[in-house]
Amino acid sequence: MKLGRHSTPWALSAPAWLLFACLLLVPLGLTAVLSFNVFDHSTGVKNEFTLAHYLAVLSDEYYYGIFWRTFWISGVTTLICLAIGAPEAYVLSRMGNPWRSIFLLVVLAPLLVSVVVRAFGWSMLLGPQGLVNLALQAVGLGPVRILYTEWAVVIALVHVMLPFMVIPVWTSLQKLDAAVENAALSLSASQFTTLRRIVLPQVLPGILSGSLIVFGLSASAFAIPGLLGGRRLKMVATVVYDEYLHELNWPLGAALALILLVANLLVMLSYNRVLEGRYKKSLG
């Protein structure tokens, strides 16, 4: 460890922390203040303290409905990601190269494609004349209305979130010692028993952290419900957007956003705790 003057690291990181103080901490603080400000439809934001916005959110059934929908859509998305992502990571880890790297890349690479493009792709697939409906009609099940329903949002969210489930499960599978698995098999445990008693307990932390991150990201998703939920089907993020840009009630929007932030931080910090407890990450 190079020991400089005590102030050297602070000086080195000064551009970064100055920027983060001015453009992260200050704006968040200002937004917190804003959420307690009085709003008047004719004059706008007033510099008076009120709890009205939080009380409005906590007492209005409309917002309960929004929060409940956001909660169950995120929950269902997490469960589906779990049911698809964990087995997929396992199947991939048992493949030989080069297929293993190719398929892993195909599963993860959509992460880097803009979410607007992916949402638009799904709106084409799920629309009344889309491929999914044509296929359903061909087997005599259609036409089904999927686009602009909760299920369209769930399907697209699963597509966006699946990499976030595959990554932690894959990482914990890589740490698995194949010899233990082989030992169980050679001691005549069945394939299923080996999976349940040997593999599953070891990848559980990966599954748990994947679930928490998928849930947190789904709950704050904006573009997917905005494009696939239509004008009627709102989630918390799209309601905040409406309050800001259509109703112009910024304090109420700020209150909603902060409730979302706190809920999200609770989920993500428990994720961090899980991660830290399992693999102590050293920073050198």
Add this chain to the structure above:
Amino acid sequence: MSKNGPLALAFNALVISFMLAPLLIVCIVAFTPANTLTIPTTEFSLRWFRAVFAHPDFVTSFWNSLWLAISSATIATLIAIPAGLAITRFDFAGRDALNALFLSPLIIPHLVLGVAMLRMFSLIGATGSFQWLVLAHVVVITPYVLRLVVAASVGADRSCEQAALSLGASHGTVFRRVTLPMILPGVTGGWLLAFINSFDEVTMSIFVTSPATVTLPVRMYMYATESIDPLMAAASALMVGFTAAVMVLLDRLYGLDKILVGEK
């Protein structure tokens, strides 16, 4: 290593098709000659690509996005290198707090960041300013660069620096001639990852862009909420192609698997 059964392979095929389906459909429909979103079967046409390039809003937004991504990724890299070295090379009170602060944009929803930036920009009269939009993006993408710089800096052999110092090189020279070359793969990988994240960002940008500074993803979002025609498919296909090009570059310079899965 045991082999996958036919059931496992079929499952894998289903997941792969699920992941590729929306991207493929976008790229196929973009070549339709028709006026509606139909899958071209007999004829393929480039008319909708020409329409994108002839659409002034899309072209302006593309250049906005490009300059925004280049400048914010560059600033983020410039501030993340010294910050990353400070975090990995020094043991000081507040190091963990500083690290947590720098990584926090990863766990704060972009919607909340957008709301917060909008409030601040409206108070200081910076709404619609391109420079402030760049800085907002810098905050969002710095964690990506920082993580790769930290990983590279932890992995670099410290004794090379000590050798250079003991041979009388100044700290500046050691950084320029020894440290920087050693962490360069992390720096370039971080820059590209930051670039693509800034280029794709939509949720925060939708709050802080003005008509003059609208970025391409925001423009496409607005366009898709109002009308859906093959123009959107062509623009999306171009985005997919652009992202693929950046991915290839990222793979050559740093290794895509390392970026997507983690350090090891």
